[in-house]
Amino acid sequence: MKSLITPAQSPETVSTGGVSLRSFLRSSSFGQLSVLLALIVISLFFQITSQGLFLGPRNLTNLVLQVTTIGTLGLGAVLVLLIGEIDLTLGVASYTCASVGALLSVQYGWPAVPAILAALATGAIIGLINGFFVAVLRVPSFIVTLAGLLAYQGVVIHILFPQTSLIINDPTLANIATNYLPLSLGLGLPMVVVVLYVVGVIVTRIRRERKGLVVPPAWVTGLRIGAIVVVVIGAVAIFEAYLGVPQSAVILLGLILLFWLILRFTSFGRHVYAVGGNVEAARRAGISVTRVRILVFVLASMLASIGGVLQASRLDSATSEVDQTLLLNAIAVAVVGGVSLFGGIGSAWAVVLGALLIGSLSNGLSLLNQNPDVTYFVEGAVLLVAVTINALARRRVSNGV
Amino acid sequence: MAETSDISSTEAARSPSTVPVLQVKGISKAYGAVQALQNVDFDVYRGEVVGLVGDNGAGKSTLVKIISGVTIADTGEIDIEGVKVNITIPKDATRAGIETVYQDLALCDNLDVVSNLFLGREENTTIVPYLVQPLNELDMEIRASEVFRQLDVKLPSLRVPVASLSGGQRQSIAVAKTILRNARVLLLDEPTAALGVAQTRQVLALIRRLRTQGLAVVIISHNLADVFEVVDRVVVLRLGRRVAVFDIAATSQNQVVAAITGAEFGELSRQEGTSNHKAPEDEL
Secondary structure (H helix, E strand, O other), X not given: OHHHHOOOOOHHHHOOOOOOHHHHHHOOHHHHHHHXXXXXXXXXXHHHHOOOOOOOHHHHHHXXXXXXXXXXXXXXXXXXXXXXXXXXXHHHHHHHHHHXXXXXXXXXXXXXXXXXXXXXXXXXXHHHXXXXXXXXXXXXXXXXXXXXXXXXHHHHHHHHOOOOEEXXXXXXXXXXXXXXXXXXXXXXXHHHHHHHHHHHHHHHHHHHHHOOOOXXXXXXXXXXXXXXXXXXXXXXXXXXXXXXXXXXXXXXXXXXXXXXXHHHHOHHHHHHHHHHHOHHXXXXXXXXXXXXXXXXXXXXXXXXXHHHHHHHHHHOXXXXXXXXXXXXXXXXXXXXXXXXXXXXXXXOXXXXXXXXXXXXXXXXXXXXXXXXXXXXXXXXXXXXXXXXXXXXXXXXXXXXX | OOOOOOHHHHHHOOOOOOOOOEEEEEEEEEEXXXXXXXXXXXXXXXXXXXXXEEOOOOOHHHHHHHHOOOOOOOEEEEEEOOEEEOOOOHHHHHHOOEEEEOOOOOOOOOOEHHHHHOOOOOOEOOOEOOOEOOEOHHHHXXXXXXXXXXXXXXXXXXXOEHHHOOHHHHHHHHHHHHHHOOOOEEEEEOOOOOOOHHHHHHHHHHHHHHHHOOOEEEEEOOOHHHHHHHOOEEEEEEOOEEEEEEEHHHOOHHHHHHHHHOXXXXXXXXXXXXXXXXXXXXXX
């Protein structure tokens, strides 16, 4: 958290070359803005058709709880996509790790923390195997993880055999995803984060000014701070109007924040973008491409395992009936959020936008009692539209030479 | 590796300009039966721009690869400021102060100018040792703007992705990257090949400034017009041998073309049979 107040800029301050409409249209935030717009349109549509249920505190809290797993997996997908690879094991890895944790807890009586650590370690091993084949042996990640997708499905069935699901009794384990923060933490934690962020932005600005570097116009900085404050206060208010800030939402947002900091403000993060942007340039710059690739696959699988633990905790059970839409939704979350499939472009915050859009669709459609046929079709159509807009916006960016 | 000389110790006894910064002696390289380079010599002095020209397959790129440590010569020696250096991997070349800008520039289009400049050698601030070491963006940006000022290169912003910049600007970023690494010898592979007229002007002007700043610059190019505009001497390779070195002030383009194609020396007939015959030295 401390690194928030270090000399660094967030993506927005970076483009300080003048804020014209042209540069805005060229910026990739145009693509993300279109997703935001779509989110608003969809929300209003469901709000009207559900007679005001959709945007109520209760439903919004439910929506957030529903997307924590695809959000966590989506964050893993963001990492892998950033280096221009794909990980199809994300979904099945989350089931595998959750079943390892559940088995250790239920049958071997492990306490919650070691059981979760074992689940995380399982994720790390899966990532290490993926990373080894992709980075060291240079087998295409699509094939490696496709093989993993099949193999780990067998592993899950084997772990839980002869049952297909395992009920979790451990109260700590079962409460991780279903607890709500007490009011003090629910208000205090977001406040601390926002204050750190605002201080960070202002300190950076002052330091840049002192060194004679370009700073964005004051109103841009002000607008940015204002927007963040409004969004955070709004979100906290909605949660507190129902049962409070859900612990699983805090976990997901904490992970997004952590990975944003890593990707944006560390050498490792910079190298991730470099590998995704131009592998050859990265290699010539002395970056160990192999190390970056392996680490990214390990981190992605560990995120999948966290997602699996959250899912198991929410459902109070681990199951071997793998839902493949979990993987597809995770990748959709990343792509809808503006992460390029070709690597090098995107942000950890893509997860928020992507997860909310995907989550709103399935939540809203089930609120309207639509059958799965309609739900799947609409989800597919909206995904296509969102990604097309994104691709068009990006083409505008790359043509703008 | 063990033989790699310590460059910094020779720094004190700074060369008079009689010692070339880079001297290549008797380099030969064969790929199987193909003799890519045969006993090639050439040198570059401080504040000098040397053109390396030749037809396709003349051995230009092999020579560049050897000097930059991408491939290893069969025989021969590379001296920096009169001291032999052992270059077996690209890092050795970098350590010796030899930097190469390849035609593809090796930039990450998705990263901004500062990130590209410092890629792989970012500066960090230590908050918690080994754990929290965020990038020191401020210092990197200041250093970057200094380098561009030094090179008199103007960019719209140091914080835009390099994808949005022109070919000439990208070339100057690739060059600035090498300056940042304290290059003393700069090899530019086809620096103007992909550029339009105005961009080419910019890059040639940049090369002149590099010369004024005391760098030794080697330009590998097909474009004789560009070469003539900026170099002091031109080294001609043909079929793996150095066939001529011209002082540009006293040479016409036609003479160079003749050397490249071999029309002037009647060399083609002589080459058959006596393949290990030493390449004829030019009259200069």
